[in-house]
Amino acid sequence: MSTLVTLKQSFKGDIVTPEDTDYTKAIARWSSYTERRARVVAFVKDADDVTLALKYARDNDLQVAIRCGGHSTSDSSSAEDGLVIDLSRHLNYAVVDPEKRTVRVGGGTLWGTVEKEAIQHGLATVAGSNNLVCFVHLQLVCHAVLTMV
Numbered sequence: 105m106s107t108l109v110t111l112k113q114s115f116k117g118d119i120v121t122p123e124d125t126d127y128t129k130a131i132a133r134w135s136s137y138t139e140r141r142a143r144v145v146a147f148v149k150d151a152d153d154v155t156l157a158l159k160y161a162r163d164n165d166l167q168v169a170i171r172c173g174g175h176s177t178s179d180s181s182s183a184e185d186g187l188v189i190d191l192s193r194h195l196n197y198a199v200v201d202p203e204k205r206t207v208r209v210g211g212g213t214l215w216g217t218v219e220k221e222a223i224q225h226g227l228a229t230v231a232g233s234n235n236l237v238c239f240v241h242l243q244l245v246c247h248a249v250l251t252m253v
Contacts, residue, residue, distance in 0.1 A: 106163040108144065115156055117194055118147040130190070133171075133182060140182035142169070147193040154189060161187040172212050200225045 112119050120130040121144055130145040143166060146157040161168045167186035182188065191212030198218045199208045202225040207218055219229050 106160050111156060111160045115153055117149040117153045120145040140184040142183050142188045143185050144187045145190055147190045149194045157189050
């Protein structure tokens with residue numbers, strides 16, 4: 105069984121537990137109704153961190169939730185006494201290539217971040233009106249709706 109100490113030794117991001125001063129902020133969600141008291145919040149920096157967090161959760165029989173923007177109206181981005189893999193702190197970025205007119209985003213990128221970067225390059229975004237929603241989630245929902253029509 106892997107321990108929290110072992111996880112912290114190899115983890116590049118930030119590990120937050122109920123004992124930490126920023127714990128309340130780490131479990132906060134858009135709707136307080138969806139907040140759950142996670143045992144561990146893992147603010148991942150890369151795929152290796154995700155792998156380490158999943159191994160820790162498996163070894164300790166913890167439910168896993170993924171948080172992108174925390175805007176979910178269900179409690180799918182929270183895990184009571186579980187582990188939350190949080191993409192919002194270190195993977196919230198948008199890099200625009202103005203020549204190709206494309207944008208590369210991190211898994212925790214909010215729509216507002218994409219809009220702000222696009223506007224700086226004279227580009228406009230065409231989906232979503234709430235800039236607090238996670239870009240990845242919004243794109244998956246838009247794609248699902250468009251493919252069902």
